Amino acid sequence: MTATPRGLRSLLLSDRYRSDKEDVVQTFFVPAFTVASSYSRAVGYFTSTSLALFARGIETFAERGGAMRLVASPHLDEDDLVDIERGYDVRAVVERATLRELEQEQPDTVLDGLGLLGRLIAEGRLDIKLAFVQQEGRVGIYHEKIGVFRDDVGDLVGFTGSSNETYGGLMANFESVEVYRGWFPGDGTRALRLEADFQALWSNQTPHLSVERFPDVARDRLIKLGDERPHRQLLGTDNALTPTPTRASEPTRLAIPDWISVRDYQREAVTSWLGRQGRGILKMATGTGKTKTAMIGATQLATVLRQREQPLVLLIVAPLTHLVDQWITEVEDFGVKPIAVYESSQKWLPMVEEQLAAARMGQRPVVALVATNASFAGEKFQSVLARITLPLLIIADEAHNLGSSTYRSALPTNATYRLALSATPERWFDDEGTDSLTDYFGPIIFELGLGKAIEMGALTRYEYLPRLIELNDAETSLYVELSAQIATRIGAGDSLKDADPDSPLGFLLRQRAGVLGHAEGKLAAVREDLNARRDEWFQLAYCAEGRRPAETGAPPGPKQVDEVMNLLGNQLHLSAHPYVSETPRPERKVLLRRFGAGDDLRALVAMRCLDEGVDIPDARIGYLLASSSNPRQFIQRRGRLLRLAEGKERAVILDYLAVPPESTSVNFNVERALLVREFERANEFGKLSENYEATLQALRPLKERYQLMDM
Incomplete structure (x- = not known):
């Protein structure tokens, strides 16, 4: 068989x-x-x-x-x-x-x-x-x-x-x-x-x-x-x-890492916040460690709640995805793996619901969520927030952004504990938004200004070198024309305070700022400065947004970021890379790592994307071509350059100020208003620099001519 x-x-x-x-x-x-x-x-x-x-x-x-x-x-x-x-x-x-x-x-x-x-x-x-x-x-x-x-x-x-x-x-x-x-x-x-x-x-x-x-x-x-x-x-x-x-066990308790030395001012800030029943605003200069201070505070709060056998839901809200990624790393350093709340809700919603359920049953002492502003304010996450009955702490990074009418209505009323972080919590031309932040988070309970931070060694010292760049005839004419149109709009009842970026007044304001930021003479000056520092590493260039404005009917000019990249790469043969909104997130991480390593990338050329929260402590030299009159924006940019790093003794900030041509028939008051916009930034930067006297000497002739000696 x-x-x-x-x-x-x-x-x-x-x-x-x-x-x-x-x-x-x-x-x-x-x-x-x-x-x-x-x-x-x-x-x-x-x-x-x-x-x-x-x-x-x-x-x-x-x-x-x-x-x-x-x-x-x-x-x-x-x-x-x-x-x-x-x-x-x-x-x-x-x-x-x-x-x-x-x-x-x-x-x-x-x-x-x-x-x-x-x-x-x-x-x-x-x-x-x-x-x-x-x-x-x-x-x-x-x-x-x-x-x-x-x-x-x-x-x-x-x-x-x-x-x-x-x-x-x-x-x-x-x-x-x-x-x-x-x-x-x-x-x-x-x-x-x-x-x-x-x-x-x-x-x-x-x-x-x-x-x-x-x-x-x-x-x-x-x-x-x-x-x-x-x-x-x-x-x-x-x-x-x-x-x-x-x-296999996943850490679920917050603990201060052994390698962190809590600084006296961080301890003072946390004590002040806890003494206000876990509510308030930390107004701390960019680069002084707001993130770690907040996590130290959250850890102390979680410890107290654990002694009461209560869990903590930690919600961190940040404006941009790359900041969420940075926060995730910070939270993991403190011993808890957070859930990233952005992109598709199919990725995060089941995990959020599962961990909240575990916390309600006493199986999880901390649930950590890190959300972008947009996902935080979205309908699905708001529905989750509204159902949370556990002790909830919300930490708002770059909290000034949440003062807008879009976001302040999304702030959860069931958050027992609230902490806002910002170097500049006051919203520019928006008293109502500023007041709403104070009403929700509480008052400023700790402040560490830039001067004190430099004095105590929390930030590096710096030199400030203003460069006066004369507008050419066409730029001067366009600036005057735009100023007249802005004045007409305001006279007709439009408000600077409520100017929507997409409104006619908002467009005119952007165009006028663009004239100053894109002044053609800046390229020759920055070329000279870059060439003098061609052997230096860790350089940042902040470019004006968009394209160079042109007179009505004429096509707009080139992008300044492209012009500076051409200057660095093709003319000076220096290794550089743009860092703009179109730069993919994974590539941004690689660029920052290469820049910090100091081995094959001398310069980053940015357009707004390095304003808030990006941690690049190795940056030593900054070229400010964008003529921002928004205090928050130029303070953030300065802060990027003043963070401490090994081997970094001081930073250098070169600021390109647009000024009227020496011989011009432009209305005196228009010229004077132009200089006020630029000198406000110069004074803010210069007064804490190591070479303030030199800054005053450079600006003195123009201040005298335009009766601005009180600035």
């Missing part, structure tokens, strides 16, 4: 497996491995753990001489993506990323799995390829998850579904697969289709996908690991690679 072949058809396979009902690896993968002769798998991300997960339960399969093919997507980080977009060789970047994954420190269970795969590669029974989306010069992630088993008699089983393919994913340890048995009516077509999809993928015939052979250097690393690791059996179970509880 002939024995019945023992193959895939002999297994009692279900059409679906989920970890909530069974051990998926033990009940599906291991039985299939015991009878299959080939295994093809696309696993999504290529990480050390995804590769090791591939090894669960394959010992028997390996011993029987089974052959395997594996396709994964290289785990590219932001540096890799930026390099590819700049034209670096994609294969070289992929090789670097793959090797980086294999060289990371991993637990023994992961290394054992990798070692087994390394031995299979050495024996020629495992082949790996890497797949990624490549279209129009950009690279994306291939994240499909399919698999196919074949046996010696030709039967096949196809499957699709999830797999815990990152180390963090192992915390949940959940598997789910849909199975298609080739000999079942209806299943056969699907199983064959999955096999055809994999074959097209393996042979690099899938549109928009690029499939490359596994880098030799990474292959050799796995083979070496196979030689080094002991031949220990890797359990064929779902939890074969689950981290030990000590590694």
Whole structure:
């Protein structure tokens, strides 16, 4: 009698497996491995753990001489993506990323799995390829998850579904697969289709996908690991690679990191805030550590609440996504992983609801949320906020932004504790908005001005070098024309205070400011200053927004940011990069890191994007081409340059002031008003500099001519 072949058809396979009902690896993968002769798998991300997960339960399969093919997507980080977009060789970047994954420190269970795969590669029974989306010069992630088993008699089983393919994913340890048995009516077509999809993928015939052979250097690393690791059996179970509880536990309590030395003024600020029942405004100069001061305060509050067996919901609101990212890092430093509330609510809403529920049940002492202003004010997050009955602390970063009519109505009335942070909490031309902030958060309970911060060594000293730039005839004429139109608008009842940026008056004000900011003479002056400092690193240039204004009917001029980039790169041959609103978020992080490293990027050329909250302490030299008369804006820019950094003794600020031409027939009062706008900034910058006398001497002739000696 002939024995019945023992193959895939002999297994009692279900059409679906989920970890909530069974051990998926033990009940599906291991039985299939015991009878299959080939295994093809696309696993999504290529990480050390995804590769090791591939090894669960394959010992028997390996011993029987089974052959395997594996396709994964290289785990590219932001540096890799930026390099590819700049034209670096994609294969070289992929090789670097793959090797980086294999060289990371991993637990023994992961290394054992990798070692087994390394031995299979050495024996020629495992082949790996890497797949990624490549279209129009950009690279994306291939994240499909399919698999196919074949046996010696030709039967096949196809499957699709999830797999815990990152180390963090192992915390949940959940598997789910849909199975298609080739000999079942209806299943056969699907199983064959999955096999055809994999074959097209393996042979690099899938549109928009690029499939490359596994880098030799990474292959050799796995083979070496196979030689080094002991031949220990890797359990064929779902939890074969689950981290030990000590590694898997997520910190949920706030604690001041050991490496932070709390400064006396930070302690004073926190004590003052707690003494006001956890309400108030910290008015602290840019660069003096408002963020850490706030987190110290939140930690102290959480400690008090924990003693009362109460949780804390910590809500941090910041105006921009890159500030949210910075806050997330800060909160993590204090021991809690926060939820980022921006972009799609599908990403954050389930996590927010889950953690709030855990806090209500006493299972979580701190829930930390960091939201952009826009997401904070959105309908979905406001609905969540309205239902919170737990102790709630709201920390508002750059709090002056929340004084606008759009945002102040979104401030939660159920927040027991409130803390506002700003170097300039007073809103420019908006007393009502300023008052609303004080009404909600409370008064200014601690103030640390720039002068005192420099004196105590919390900020660096600086020199201030004003450069007087005469407007040319066309610019002077346009400035006068715009001033007349503005005066007409105001005379007709328009208010400067309520001028909407998109209103006719707002447009005129922007155009007039643009005339000063884009004054053509600034380029020649900044070229001379840059050339004199061509050997210096850590330089910032703040450019005027938009394009150079032109007379009615004429096309606008070029963008100043482009002109300065051309000056730095093409004329002076200095390494520089723009940092503007169009710069992608991942690239911004890379640029700031390269700039701070001081090895291949001498200058950043910015247009507003470096105004609020960006931490670039290494910046030492600043060129202010934008003639901002908004105190908040120029104070923020100065603050970027005065942060402390290793080896930084002082900063230098070069400010390009637009002034009337020496011989002009322009109305005296218009000329005088122009100078008032520029001199207010010069006085603010000059009075705390190390060379104030030199600033006064430079400005004195014009002050005398226009009767401005009282400034």
